Amino acid sequence: MSFPEQQQQPPGETEAMEPRPDHGEESYRGSGKLTGKIALITGADSGIGKAVAIAYAREGADVAISYLSEDEDAEDTAKWVREAGRKALLLRGDVSDPAHCREIVRRTVEELGGIDVLVSNAAFQMNHESLEEIPDDEWDHTIATNLSAFFHLAKASVPHMKPGASIIGSSSVNSDMPSPTLLPYAATKAAIANMTASLAQLLGEKGIRANSVAPGPIWTPLIPSTMPEEKVSQFGSDTPLGRAGQPAxxxxxxxxxxxxxxSYISGARVAVTGGRPIL
Incomplete structure (x- = not known):
């Protein structure tokens, strides 16, 4: 499967993508698996975060939707959450700022009544063909957005979590099969997997579970906004399943x-990669 050549300015928008990603808007059916829970999801305006927000709402959870600046996409996520009969809290701002991480946890607890699930999913990446062309400030920003935010969010959330709560980090197949042109991104994704394993051990006595998910190539706005057109057109075609995955x-x-x-899954890294192995 191939995509039309396309590019956007980062962070990218869903409506400009061809084809439009599937977030489960028409397909996901809930069955009460998260009834009464409160979830904070970063990067929930689009891509994987949007799909998770829709699914969580249809499973019975209220959802805090953290996003950078993509107001239209975030409002659309909130619409689907509310149509599922759940509360949606929109939280605009940059998770690379530690103070903002603490603020969105505070608002989630204050306005939705607690926090049972933290999904640290927001991410930044950029494609570079050589080490020399990676700007120092881009390295720092990638670390702050992808990795440090996870630390600040988890640290702020844990005091409000009860036994049975869950922390989920979005890692990547790049965590142990790093793409050389995504060096800063790949390094953060390996660190997320490692940090989640530590959290599982630190927080087990509190009854809080911590796991990471390692997606393979998934069709989200991050792709056309950070990769060259020729790579976008073949995105995911080199997987054993022969295609990119959809957020849903x-x-x-x-x-x-x-x-x-x-309830007994903690310290795991779950691969959803279209057949690319994670060992």
Whole structure:
């Protein structure tokens, strides 16, 4: 499967993508697996975060939707959450700022009544063909957005979490099969997997589980906004399944890790890669 050549300015918008990603808007059916839970999801305006927000709402959770600046996409996510009969809290701002991470946890607890599930999913990447062309400030920004935010969010969330709560980090197949042209991004994704394994051990005595999900190539706005057109057109075609995944295909794993069905799953890294191995 190939995509039309296309590019956007980062962070990218869903409506400008061809074809439009599938977030499960018409397909996901809930069955009460997260009834009464409160979830904070970063990067929930589009891509995997949007699909997870829709699924969580249809499973019975209220959802805090953290996003950078993509107001139209975020409002659309909120619409689907509310149509599922759940509360949606929109939280605009940059998670690379530690103070903002603490603020969105505070608002989630204050306005929705607590926090049972934290999904640290927001990410930045940029494609570079050589080490020399990676700007120093881009390295720092990638670390701050992808990795440090996870630390600040988890640290702020844990005091409000009760036994049975769940922390989920979005890692990547790049965590142990790093693309050389995504060096800063790949390094953060390996660190997220490692940090999640540490959290599982630190927080087990509190009854809080921590896991990471390692997606392969998934069709989100991050792709046309950070990759050259020729790479976009062939995105995902080199997987054993021969195609990129859709955000909706990730949602069931995030539901499993958030709910009681995953009550003994902690310290895991779940691969959703279209056949690319994670060992």
């Amino acid at each position: 295909e990730l949602a069931p794993v995030y539901v499993l890790l958030a709910g009681d069905d995953g």
